[in-house]
Amino acid sequence: MDIWSAITARRSIKAFADRPVDREAIEQLLAAAVHAPNHRLTQPWRFLVLGPAARRAFGEVLGARKAKKIEDPAAAQATIEKVAAAEAAIPVTIAVSVVVDANPEVREEDYAATMMAVQNILLAAHDLGLGTHLRSGAVMDDPRTRAALAIPDGERVVVMIWVGYAASVPEAKPRKGAAELTRWLP
Numbered sequence: 001m002d003i004w005s006a007i008t009a010r011r012s013i014k015a016f017a018d019r020p021v022d023r024e025a026i027e028q029l030l031a032a033a034v035h036a037p038n039h040r041l042t043q044p045w046r047f048l049v050l051g052p053a054a055r056r057a058f059g060e061v062l063g064a065r066k067a068k069k070i071e072d073p074a075a076a077q078a079t080i081e082k083v084a085a086a087e088a089a090i091p092v093t094i095a096v097s098v099v100v101d102a103n104p105e106v107r108e109e110d111y112a113a114t115m116m117a118v119q120n121i122l123l124a125a126h127d128l129g130l131g132t133h134l135r136s137g138a139v140m141d142d143p144r145t146r147a148a149l150a151i152p153d154g155e156r157v158v159v160m161i162w163v164g165y166a167a168s169v170p171e172a173k174p175r176k177g178a179a180e181l182t183r184w185l186p
Helices: 003-009 023-033 052-067 073-089 104-127 143-148
Strands: 045-050 092-099 131-135 155-164
Touching: 003 104, 023 045, 023 092, 023 104, 045 052, 045 104, 052 073, 052 092, 052 143, 092 104, 104 131, 104 155
Parallel strands: none
Antiparallel strands: 045 092, 092 155, 131 155
């Protein structure tokens, strides 16, 4: 597959087939990730491949965050269980974190490099016939997430990547053309 096809055909997959992803494929994704550009060759990214128990633990954190808006305790517990079970059922989840440098300039460069590593994972997965979906947001900074994933001090979780064989592939969503988003300076 050529790179242009991978970039334009890749979609976010939210429904996965009941088919396991072998370890070799995951190792290929991680090998692609570490080839991302990174200023000063800091290699700031860290990867956690979550097994079913770790996926469920993360799901419980995510579910608890959703359940805090529910007044009925039984309904809140049902929400936690539903989200935990859904997360545990994802074929593979890769948590991506970044080492947090004390220097703000390096910290920003390292975050950007880590997200380029994430893009490499997405494109490599597409090339292998795998689907992916990114999860981010405030739950990444939740102390319960850090505890569930045993994230050491000095690292920040930036994204969770779901990986699996797509049960279905959604149509492309409309996007603005590059010309609408570009200014050419003299």
